[in-house]
Amino acid sequence: RRLNDIQGGAIFISASGMATGGRILHHLRLRLPHAKNTVLFVGYQAHGTRGRRLVEGEAEVKMLGDYIPVKAHIAQISGLSAHADADELVAWLSRRERDPERIVLTHGEYPAQQALAERLEKTFGWKSEIPEIGDVLKIT
Structure with missing residues (x-):
């Protein structure tokens, strides 16, 4: 929970996933609305998942009951997979x-x-x- 209070620059490393659940939702909810942030996906994002919608440039995503505007830069690195x-x-x-x-x-x-x-x-x-x-x- 202390991660949610960070005001300056930070790097969050989260388990591979498609932004469909878990702690990452709280981090995304706080970071997506700000243009100074970057969200970097390093794994495959399946069709229909929140992660895929973010990678494809969706302007807002529903998360934890709210629609969150996406102002952060979204990037993806391909080729990393188990x-x-x-x-x-x-x-x-x-x-x-x-x-x-x-x-x-x-x-x-x-x-x-x-x-x-x-x-x-x-x-x-x-x-x-x-x-x-x-x-x-x-x-x-």
């Missing part, structure tokens, strides 16, 4: 002991999921499922 890319996933799958019974791609944006599904079919002959939000999958 997630495997398509090449790493294919390499990992190449070392399998047996073929999977089912492949369901649930992470990433649709064009990337589609590209990976096509690559898995071309490389291994596997069909992949890409469920939509709200789909219920039965796992047996």
Whole structure:
């Protein structure tokens, strides 16, 4: 809570996320309205999240029940991720002991999921499922 009282310059380092919850909301609420501040996202921001809306230049965001004007400079550094890319996933799958019974791609944006599904079919002959939000999958 003492971080909220800082008046001068400061650097806040927060857990990777998409500004959807947690302490970062309190920091953003206090810092976004001021043009002297910069918010730097170093991770992927998924479509539909507050982080993505900020990166895409939304003028105000709803946060903790209020609409907060975005006057701070918003920046993003790409390429920092703990997630495997398509090449790493294919390499990992190449070392399998047996073929999977089912492949369901649930992470990433649709064009990337589609590209990976096509690559898995071309490389291994596997069909992949890409469920939509709200789909219920039965796992047996």
